[in-house]
Amino acid sequence: MNRILLIGLCTIAVLQSFAQAAAPKTFGYLSAGKLKIYYCDQGKGPAVVLLHPGFLDMHIWDRQADSLAKDHRVIQLDLPGHGQSAGVDTSIRIAEVIYRVMRVLNVPKASFAGISLGASCVIDFALAHPEKVSKLVLCSPAVNGWEDVMKSDTMGKRVYVRPDSYFNTNEPDLVVENFIHYWLDGPYRETAPVDAAVRAYVTNTASGKVKRKNVTGPLFDKRVAAKRISQVRKPLLVLYGRLDIPFTRQVSEFLRNKIKNTQVRVVDSAAHLFVLEKPEVIRNHLKEWLQ
Template sequence: MLLHAGLQDSRMWAQQVPVLARRHHVICLDLPGHGQSTGYDTTQAMQQVLLRVLDELQVKQVALVGISLGGACALDFALAHPERVSKLALVSTSVSGLEDRLDAQTKQVWPRITTQLVRADTAAAAEEFTRAWFDGPARRPNQVNARARRLLYQTTLTTMRAHRLSGWPRLSSQPAAPQVAKLTVPVLVMVGQQDLPFILACGQYLQQTVADQTGLVIANAGHMVNLEAPALFNRSLLAFLRP
């Protein structure tokens, strides 16, 4: 099951699904408030939503792959329903409960985005999002893959205009950080070297705390690792998923 990043949709996995489908059954969905999802039921946490999806599909156990927001959703589900998860890949994932490690750069990201949204300038808000969550703090737009950047920007803009941040997936009220040590399934922790400091700190925490984990840092990639380094991402993920 592939869980996309915030303000993106299942199409961000276009370079992964055909490769994974050669060896695996792949479930790829749009999270609430994203893509083609409809309705705005904010009463259910994502762990409940994912459980319902798996039950409806009659899938007893799944390997979860989540990036960014999708990674946080995957982590919540694995902690709540460990018997339903065979493996867990957390890509560019923040960990709730580590807010004391937030750095100044990361703290500035969402205020800049919401300032533009308050002004009803979704194009500027989407650009702010892209600068933070694709370029990263140390790169300029002309230093990254233009095609992948444009895809992320356009998807972000479409999501902002279609959903207006309504029905955003609700995470668990219980912080994940104190619980991750009890994970017993194999965990892949993947981050891009050019990501924001807080995401790198969360990745480091997971590598230090989870017993059965494989850590991987992708050089010359930011937050959206699968878009920037698809070939390396696919090889690494396939190797992790191998029985």
């Protein structure tokens, strides 16, 4: 092979690697009833939909999304009442919202990854539209209707059952401080080992959500998912942080016991928002599971 041809082939390879590393992104709004759902769409290949936790937005997944987009079509959404999504519609459930987004974006089937509140949304969608689902990844999982099937420990009750006490103070900074303590740092340490930009993202995004006040978030099926969870029959990977509140581990084991083809993996040295703490570790778990 002559030297000029070799240089040309190497140049093409480098350009292709840059193209793969920077998949173009499309941002926009899609209508679902009276809601305007903000989304990001990038990459080509098998589709993956990423759903964020409460108080935050789609950008929690940015590092994983950019990597996955090298060989997947990756769609991130701001859930109702979060991020840049707008509008209120109490007649439409989250499973229908996701279904309409997929229809407009021409996504016949996708794998789904959701963290915390996003995991609850994924479960509701998988129950409502199993034909649209390939594989599932539930991070720091929650499930709609858990109160009907399990009991929480004291810490879980303080975090989940009595959150209104924080909002009733009318001091948004206190609400955000509590959110960061339990979900980013975790209850067993003073601070999470994240950089200043990550902490600022969590603080600013949660603060923005709190200041919106009374904006309706995702609405779930009245036939609570927790009582129907064994109807989920898709390959499922559950991930939770070892430093998360005990109730998250309880929910994870509940899912393992109720859903066939479930694997549960523990993320060491991380709390609830481990997607931010261990971005490369989670990226590798996702890539392996979605192969």
